[in-house]
Amino acid sequence: MPERADAARNRAKILAAAEELFTTRGAAEVTMEDIARAAGVGRGTLYRRYPDRAAIAVALLDEHERRLQEVLLRGDPPLGPGAPPAERLAAFYTAMVELLERHAPLVLGAEVGHSRFTTGAYGFWRTHVRVLAEAAGAADPDVLADVLLAPLAPELFLHQTSRGTSPDRISAALRHLATQLL
Amino acid sequence: MPERADAARNRAKILAAAEELFTTRGAAEVTMEDIARAAGVGRGTLYRRYPDRAAIAVALLDEHERRLQEVLLRGDPPLGPGAPPAERLAAFYTAMVELLERHAPLVLGAEVGHSRFTTGAYGFWRTHVRVLAEAAGAADPDVLADVLLAPLAPELFLHQTSRGTSPDRISAALRHLATQLL
DNA sequence: CCTCAAGTGGACGCAGTGTCCGCTTGAGTC
DNA sequence: GACTCAAGCGGACACTGCGTCCACTTGAGG
Numbered sequence: 485m486p487e488r489a490d491a492a493r494n495r496a497k498i499l500a501a502a503e504e505l506f507t508t509r510g511a512a513e514v515t516m517e518d519i520a521r522a523a524g525v526g527r528g529t530l531y532r533r534y535p536d537r538a539a540i541a542v543a544l545l546d547e548h549e550r551r552l553q554e555v556l557l558r559g560d561p562p563l564g565p566g567a568p569p570a571e572r573l574a575a576f577y578t579a580m581v582e583l584l585e586r587h588a589p590l591v592l593g594a595e596v597g598h599s600r601f602t603t604g605a606y607g608f609w610r611t612h613v614r615v616l617a618e619a620a621g622a623a624d625p626d627v628l629a630d631v632l633l634a635p636l637a638p639e640l641f642l643h644q645t646s647r648g649t650s651p652d653r654i655s656a657a658l659r660h661l662a663t664q665l666l
Numbered sequence: 667m668p669e670r671a672d673a674a675r676n677r678a679k680i681l682a683a684a685e686e687l688f689t690t691r692g693a694a695e696v697t698m699e700d701i702a703r704a705a706g707v708g709r710g711t712l713y714r715r716y717p718d719r720a721a722i723a724v725a726l727l728d729e730h731e732r733r734l735q736e737v738l739l740r741g742d743p744p745l746g747p748g749a750p751p752a753e754r755l756a757a758f759y760t761a762m763v764e765l766l767e768r769h770a771p772l773v774l775g776a777e778v779g780h781s782r783f784t785t786g787a788y789g790f791w792r793t794h795v796r797v798l799a800e801a802a803g804a805a806d807p808d809v810l811a812d813v814l815l816a817p818l819a820p821e822l823f824l825h826q827t828s829r830g831t832s833p834d835r836i837s838a839a840l841r842h843l844a845t846q847l848l
Numbered sequence: 849c850c851t852c853a854a855g856t857g858g859a860c861g862c863a864g865t866g867t868c869c870g871c872t873t874g875a876g877t878c
Numbered sequence: 879g880a881c882t883c884a885a886g887c888g889g890a891c892a893c894t895g896c897g898t899c900c901a902c903t904t905g906a907g908g
Contacts, residue, residue, distance in 0.1 A: 488906080
């Protein structure tokens with residue numbers, strides 16, 4: 485059965501309020517209570533849908549990540565299939581840094597506990613990179629995939645940018661890395 | 667003035683109890699109350715010295731890290747000065763993985779919030795790696811240093827080992843990386 | 849208009865945090 | 879050995895955020 489009208493309205497209010505709070509204050513400073521109040525909704529209603537902050541952040545990210553995943557699988561080269569592995573990895577890095585730049589507070593919010601590696605998204609990125617590493621004939625692509633993804637950790641990104649390093653510079657360094665390794 | 671005898675005794679009891687709890691249960695499952703009780707000490711006493719779990723974990727790690735830092739600065743090659751940058755980085759990776767292997771729960775415990783990058787230790791590792799990158803003539807060693815340290819994130823290490831990847835394999839992959847990049 | 853399941857929201861109990869302050873104790877002094 | 883007093887101690891307290899529960903409300907189909 486489809487979602488009831490009031491339920492859909494509340495879901496939208498919750499997501500809008502949460503996105504606003506996450507990006508203005510930073511995920512760590514936002515409580516479930518804050519989100520409920522900002523959305524004009526009771527705590528119970530909030531918990532009915534989302535068991536914790538991470539779930540909300542994941543829901544918010546979902547759309548953006550899906551879009552990139554789609555492009556990786558079926559888009560044009562160099563992001564999509566067709567280009568040599570090194571170029572595809574470089575393009576992937578660029579896209580991910582852009583994603584981080586726009587949504588770092590959300591990505592960080594999604595990582596309550598140490599959930600980063602257990603979300604479906606990490607698995608996807610990991611598989612993608614491992615396949616590229618394999619195609620380039622790298623030794624131990626399984627471990628290399630994790631290593632290549634590590635510099636995209638949102639905490640690191642925020643640390644670097646807060647220290648004054650521009651996303652472009654990070655992006656460039658990663659592209660350089662990609663061409664050297666694959 | 668020196669520390670009073672009872673104070674020193676309590677500090678030792680606290681550190682011993684905390685190390686035990688951190689390693690057996692995992693840092694996230696340990697409360698300040700737990701540590702105080704296990705150490706046979708009041709909460710007030712605990713807070714007097716350590717404002718939070720992170721401070722305790724940092725204190726516990728301090729000794730081990732100092733030893734490695736000492737070797738990096740003044741020890742024999744390839745860890746210490748003298749060897750070519752790539753070899754020094756490879757040796758550094760090996761040493762760090764070993765450190766993680768022995769003390770990952772502590773390292774993780776030290777990272778309440780996103781303190782990893784603000785501790786003195788991170789700054790030290792970062793400087794060390796940046797100097798190596800510079801010596802090898804790498805482009806943008808400043809950013810590269812962060813990138814090269816990223817795969818040593820304790821969350822990643824724990825994730826990899828819990829998935830069945832042996833520390834030796836991680837270590838080998840990182841050494842390979844070092845020789846390819848510098 | 850009626851029914852009733854889906855949906856709502858706030859009150860409640862709990863766990864952990866960090867502070868405060870009256871009591872205790874160690875270490876110099878005579 | 880007794881005295882002093884600052885350093886040290888520890889438990890009580892107030893507070894914040896979490897997650898649940900259940901009596902009430904509301905939307906949609908009959």
